[in-house]
Amino acid sequence: MMMSIVRIKAETLTAVEAACENVFGQKPETLKLGYPPKVEFGDFAVECFPLAKQFRQNPAKIAQAIAAEIQPSESIQGATAVGPYLNFKIYNRVLFGAVSAEIIREGADFGNSDSGRCQRVMVEYMSPNTNKPLHLGHIRNGVLGMAVSNLLEATGHTVVKANLVNDRGVHICKSMLAWLKWANGATPESTGTKGDHFVGDWYVRYAKEAEKDPSLEVESQQMLRKWEDGDPETLTLWKTMNEWVYDGFSETYQKLGLEFDVFYYESDTYKLGKDIIQTGLEKGVFFQEEDGAIVANLPVDEFGTDKDGSPKKVTVLRGDGTSVYITQDLGTAQMKLEEHQLDRSIYVVASEQNYHFQCLFKLLDMLDFDWASGCYHLSYGMVNLPEGKMKSREGRVVDADDLIEEMRQLAEDEIRGRDPDGQLSTAEIQKRALTIGLAAIKFYLLRARHELTINFDPKESISFDGFTGPYCQYAYARCASILRNAQNQDLASVEPDFSLLGNEEELQLIRALIQFPEELAEAAQEFTPARICNRLFTTAQALNQFYHKHSVLSAEDPALVKARLALVHASAIVIKKALALMGIETLEVM
């Protein structure tokens, strides 16, 4: 059997168990394998506090007793007691040899697991309105949804990525109305405007005109009624304008690398849920008020009471029988589950809607849907500007396409600055610039934990230095460069000698690599891509430090060159993998 990270860890724990049996006559109840704070202390650590409780002895004494009992084994070189800690040193030959071999063997699959046990999970994310272009908040949503989907897939889930498009409602009618009144038949094509921006411009125009002329509100309401009555002309216009928007959106999705397996349209789903309302009435979960509205009482122990002491209510159907937001969500939730046989259903939606989802999930639970517990609201914080919250109606937004272009341009300037002789083709520069610009944006939005509010300052927020996407891409490009140059050396007959590795930088690097699988598992379980960003950065940092202090290709001994090459190869795989999980591409040359 091949040596692996899992096996080295298991061997270490087994050694502790055996030593405990020898010294204390029984196995330890709990053992946690950790890492010493400094690499020179050892490769793995076991803390003896839990053992102190079990064996009723000073933890430092226990550590010493166990350390004395540990015999060298296939991978364990020795154990040292430091205070209440037990530090293990793994033979460098095994640590570097087996681990890098494992990573190289598994390649892009390294770190994957089946801890998801083939569960089917839907990740609903993005969910835009079709009356205006995408903004920075959407990008945060998109990269989060995509990263979480990747994490789930890597841990053995089957993921269905869904986009619930809000394509109906009075706000959509507003841009339609403005276009009818003032556009004179202009189209995205005739004006050379991206479709979603084109429609968004008419929405803005509407808002301006409506300030002067309140009767427009009435007209847009009339239009919504015509839409609901199926007026052919209105429907045709609606379809045409939505198509313009979708063309624009899909361009942006593609640029950002956002993928969807299924699109739901609110125009199809907005009447769903009425059957569920009926069931709820029969079950007594819902009841009708005097004005005809159908409501539910929320349990007081979880939701508290209203000012007058009565239970909090949620309206699930208006008095006139029309749907509200939650009506549709009840129906859509059931439809999703049934169509896709889901075990879990994840909603990537901003924290503004925490209360809405609390209510929604509670209602599903009250209706005795046993799948309700599989629903989860992945709530993420707002992106604020220095002036405060983004407000599309006031034009206070960071437009998604503008931001991408801005970052791409900054990257391009940087690339041209590094290429004073103009060696690079325009196509190559464009490709690199977009890849690097997107990496900067995505990493910036994913590195902070998702529940945090981000304060986005356009002037200084996204950089290419330090804790950034481009930094990590750069570390990868360095690896790629070394591996490329290695092909010019005649090393085919040389066998690597991994026992030659073991300096501080090498140990730091191998530790970062070893920790990747556990980080991936945890990030997936907690839906926190930010964890991967941190691990990724630590790894890139370790690589850069190693790179500066030690030469790979001009190392004194060819067997050392080979060993370091394997380490660099393994690092490249892990860095690339972590970036890919975050939806970030790598470049072989930067």
Add this chain to the structure above:
RNA sequence: ACGCCCGUAGCUCAGCCGGAUAGAGCAACUGACUUCUAAUCAGUAGGUCGCGGGUUCAAAUCCUGCCGGGCGUGCCA
């Protein structure tokens, strides 16, 4: 008023299912490109972990009370 989230270095954040000396990045200052790519690296400086109590051998981490900020609180989505 209630509910959820947040408060760690000048700024942005890790660390939070308790454990070794609280870590990064940015900004500031100093130094390193004839060397596998300097989008890099090394160093200096910067901390009452919001405040008070409690639990514990051990608290940034758990409990509790305050203070400050954000979001939300039935017929918008």
